[in-house]
Each structure stands twice: as C-alpha cells, then as structure tokens.
Amino acid sequence: MSQFKELLTKRRxxxxxxxxxxxxxxxxxxxxxxxxSTVPSAFNSQGVRVxxxxxxxxxxxxxxxxxxxxxxxxxxxxxxxTPIMDGARxxxxxxxxxxxxxxxxxxxxxxxxxxxxYKNHESANAQLTAWLALTExxxxxxxxxxxxxxxxxxxxxxRELLDLPEAWELVxxxxxxSIEAPAAEKEVIAAEEQVILK
Amino acid sequence: MSQFKELLTKRRxxxxxxxxxxxxxxxxxxxxxxxxSTVPSAFNSQGVRVxxxxxxxxxxxxxxxxxxxxxxxxxxxxxxxTPIMDGARxxxxxxxxxxxxxxxxxxxxxxxxxxxxYKNHESANAQLTAWLALTExxxxxxxxxxxxxxxxxxxxxxRELLDLPEAWELVxxxxxxSIEAPAAEKEVIAAEEQVILK
Numbered sequence: 001m002s003q004f005k006e007l008l009t010k011r012r013x014x015x016x017x018x019x020x021x022x023x024x025x026x027x028x029x030x031x032x033x034x035x036x037s038t039v040p041s042a043f044n045s046q047g048v049r050v051x052x053x054x055x056x057x058x059x060x061x062x063x064x065x066x067x068x069x070x071x072x073x074x075x076x077x078x079x080x081x082t083p084i085m086d087g088a089r090x091x092x093x094x095x096x097x098x099x100x101x102x103x104x105x106x107x108x109x110x111x112x113x114x115x116x117x118y119k120n121h122e123s124a125n126a127q128l129t130a131w132l133a134l135t136e137x138x139x140x141x142x143x144x145x146x147x148x149x150x151x152x153x154x155x156x157x158x159r160e161l162l163d164l165p166e167a168w169e170l171v172x173x174x175x176x177x178s179i180e181a182p183a184a185e186k187e188v189i190a191a192e193e194q195v196i197l198k
Numbered sequence: 199m200s201q202f203k204e205l206l207t208k209r210r211x212x213x214x215x216x217x218x219x220x221x222x223x224x225x226x227x228x229x230x231x232x233x234x235s236t237v238p239s240a241f242n243s244q245g246v247r248v249x250x251x252x253x254x255x256x257x258x259x260x261x262x263x264x265x266x267x268x269x270x271x272x273x274x275x276x277x278x279x280t281p282i283m284d285g286a287r288x289x290x291x292x293x294x295x296x297x298x299x300x301x302x303x304x305x306x307x308x309x310x311x312x313x314x315x316y317k318n319h320e321s322a323n324a325q326l327t328a329w330l331a332l333t334e335x336x337x338x339x340x341x342x343x344x345x346x347x348x349x350x351x352x353x354x355x356x357r358e359l360l361d362l363p364e365a366w367e368l369v370x371x372x373x374x375x376s377i378e379a380p381a382a383e384k385e386v387i388a389a390e391e392q393v394i395l396k
Binding site: 029 | 201224227230248255315320343386387
C-alpha cells in the first residue's frame with residue numbers, strides 16, 4: 001500500500017486527543033504552509049485561510065465555543081459534545097478554516113449559488129489535506145462545524161478574539177493533538193455500492 | 199518530500215488529456231474502490247456515489263453535456279470550454295461524482311442548510327481523493343461542474359443515459375486520461391497569507 005493510501009486509511013476522527021507529543025502548533029503550521037497552496041480551488045481563487053491556534057488562545061477559543069453551545073444545544077447533544085470540546089481545549093491546538101469572502105467574490109465568477117458550492121468545495125479540500133498532514137505528523141484530530149453562520153454574525157466573536165479580518169468566514173474547526181485512544185470502529189458500505197463502472 | 203506531498207504537488211488541472219496509456223477505466227475503478235470508503239463524511243453518512251464512465255458511454259456523456267452547454271453558454275465561454283469537452287470525450291474516461299440524497303437525508307440530522315454544506319464537503323473530499331488516486335496512477339484529470347441542478351432536473355438526462363437511481367444528485371465530472379501537455383503555470387499567494395499561527 002502506498003504512503004498516500006496508508007494515510008487515507010489512518011485518517012480517522014480522534015476525539016480523545018491530548019498534549020502528550022513533541023509536535024508543536026508551530027510544526028503544524030509549517031506543515032500546512034507546505035501543502036495549503038496545493039489545494040484546488042475554482043478558478044484558482046485561493047480563498048482558504050487557515051489559522052493554527054494554540055496555548056491560551058486555544059483555551060479561550062473553546063471556552064467561547066462551549067459558552068455558546070451550552071445555550072443552543074439540547075441536553076443530549078451537549079452531553080455528547082462536552083468531552084469533545086473539553087478535549088479540544090487541552091489538546092495541542094486547533095486549525096480554524098476560514099474562507100476569505102473578498103477572494104471568493106473577486107475570484108469566482110457566476111451566480112451566488114455556484115460560488116457557495118465552489119467555496120465549500122475548496123474549504124473541504126483544505127480540511128482533508130490538513131487532516132492528512134496531521135496524520136503524517138502522527139497526530140489525531142477531529143472536525144467540527146460550530147458557529148457556522150457568518151451572515152448571522154455567529155463567528156464574529158472568534159474573529160475578534162484572534163484579531164482576524166472582517167471578511168473571513170469561519171467554516172470549520174479541527175482540534176488536534178496526541179492520540180489518546182484508538183478511533184471508533186467505522187461501518188462502511190460495500191465498495192461495489194459506492195463505485196460503479198459503466 | 200513524502201509521497202503524499204509529492205502527489206499533492208503533482209495534482210494539477212490537466213485539460214490536454216488523451217487515451218495514450220495502458221491504464222484502463224477498470225484500473226481506475228479498482229483504485230477508487232480502495233480509497234472511496236476512507237473519505238470522511240458527516241455522521242459517517244457515506245452519501246458519495248462514484249461512476250466511472252468509459253468508451254461509448256463516455257462519448258455519449260460528453261455529446262450530451264456539450265449539446266446542453268452549446269445552448270446555455272455565452273460564445274466566449276463556449277469557445278473556451280469546447281476543447282475541454284471534446285478532449286474529455288476522447289480521453290480514457292470520466293469519473294462522475296454523485297451524492298445519494300436518500301443516504302444524505304437518512305444520515306445527516308439537522309436543518310437543510312447544514313445538510314447541504316456537509317453533503318458538499320463530502321463530495322469535495324471524494325473529488326480530491328479521486329484526483330490524487332488518478333495522479334498516483336500517472337494520469338491527468340480536470341474537474342468540471344456542468345449540469346449542477348438536480349432540483350431543476352438538469353442532471354436527469356445523465357442519470358437516464360447511465361441507468362442510475364433517481365435519488366443520485368450529480369455534483370461534478372472528472373475526465374481523465376494520459377497527460378498530453380504540461381499543466382499551466384499556477385500563481386499562488388504567499389504561504390504566510392494563507393496560514394497564520396496564533
């Protein structure tokens with residue numbers, strides 16, 4: 001199996017993550033700088049902006065997210081999500097994925113619906129690329145979508161906390177750290193149902 | 199540089215593609231079967247369905263797409279896209295990316311807006327994974343989004359041509375084949391603008 005396919009297979013959602021590793025947030029940022037420009041984007045619009053948050057900022061980030069989620073989630077979901085949020089707070093750091101709306105506006109022609117699809121595709125590609133880069137570093141990570149809602153200002157507090165441009169729309173959060181427990185078993189449907197030759 | 203990073207760097211949009219290769223559509227389908235179940239999806243909803251089309255079906259597919267596009271594109275865009283569509287027709291084949299709306303409905307809780315975002319993220323992740331798998335096979339590919347519009351029935355003719363389920367929504371088309379010309383130069387913004395450490 002090639003290294004690429006091995007990475008794909010090893011890339012799983014790790015919710016039990018910690019800080020028991022020598023790999024730093026700075027190492028992660030360096031790895032991302034190597035790969036993020038390879039992420040495909042419609043019309044080469046390059047709207048992805050990635051922020052690696054660690055230390056006190058990472059703790060403030062998750063305090064902020066948890067504060068909001070405590071008010072909006074139902075009890076069952078909150079009970080499920082609390083250890084994930086607490087784990088993220090104490091892990092090595094978090095990759096925040098933004099799309100620069102100015103770059104998207106300037107770079108992608110066409111109607112707003114298509115622009116939104118392309119923007120989401122680029123962000124997802126950046127998320128997967130980053131996740132594989134973390135896997136290559138031996139780290140675990142999971143992917144969350146708290147505070148989606150640029151239009152409604154839901155992500156404003158995070159931009160303000162980190163002093164980020166107004167035009168950056170938050171798409172996803174990827175806390176990362178040492179792998180403290182194996183990933184859960186994953187049920188997959190048969191390859192023959194997902195891939196068809198015609 | 200690791201094999202993974204090399205693949206990321208080699209993965210480019212190749213518009214000049216042909217059939218001068220021993221790699222078959224069947225080889226491509228086999229490679230996709232190895233990787234497609236590794237693609238992350240929200241709540242493990244696994245809505246991605248991939249169809250590898252080759253030979254006469256591939257020619258019919260691109261005749262169909264070109265027939266529609268000739269009616270809807272402005273002259274400049276049509277002139278630009280015509281060689282890409284003609285090239286796709288004569289290449290080894292095309293990977294069609296669908297999302298099974300039944301799987302998405304059943305697998306992703308929450309409101310329709312969030313479901314749509316997650317669905318697009320999964321499809322984009324499948325597209326990038328497939329593109330890297332093609333790169334690993336030494337093939338070139340490009341990515342198109344003709345006939346987006348399941349709601350409006352724009353993708354119905356393609357489902358009918360290939361006898362695919364009603365619930366499968368077409369998201370993207372990736373024609374692939376031998377690399378007949380190098381990829382164009384690509385301008386990238388500075389890594390420091392895309393990746394920030396906080």
